[in-house]
Amino acid sequence: AIQLTQSPSSLSASVGDRVTITCRASQGVSSALAWYQQKPGKAPELLIYDVFNLKSGVPSRFSGYMSGTDFTLAISSLQPEDFATYYCQHFTIYPLTFGQGTRLEIK
């Protein structure tokens, strides 16, 4: 199975900061990479698919990009509602796998 390794595992930042979260795949996943946001006690929500495409309704301060097998989620100008856990997921082949998650906390 394809392994996805996220870094960092946790991150403290302030409102207005720009942050990046990285997801490294153990093998090529082409552009079949998505990012989800999960708030405590809630289900995950799709943010980005195909590396950089924002789901309808997702604020433009979220962006995604890739370099080889490294994928990055960037959030510019953090808002209070952005503090959550973020997961990457590939959808190249089954079994689907997720990264271990990155918890974004308020500094």
Add this chain to the structure above:
Amino acid sequence: QVKLVESGGGVVQPGKSLRLSCAASGFTFSNTGMHWVRQAPGKGLEWVAVISFNGGHKVYADSVKGRFTMSRDTSNNTLYLQMNSLRAEDTAVYYCAKNDDVRDGLIDYWGQGTLVTVSS
């Protein structure tokens, strides 16, 4: 709007069985692949299984293969997960999730989840 409502979770003893259900609405269920994804308490997301739009193709994670069976009933827009020979490590919130209309394996909507606790 898409709505996925899971039910059937609860406390069950190791070795016993449980069946989860997921009522789907707001999209054409009969045209859409569906997934189950679980999350152990305080842990990350683990994909469990997928079923094709017509139920003809299913894939399971190695951790549940041979013990869990996914099925669907198009007549009442309901997804099921039959879980047998349950183990303590199956304790998790189980999410029903909808596959994207175009991209196989991309999950675009999730239910609110149902908690399964395997304990004696």
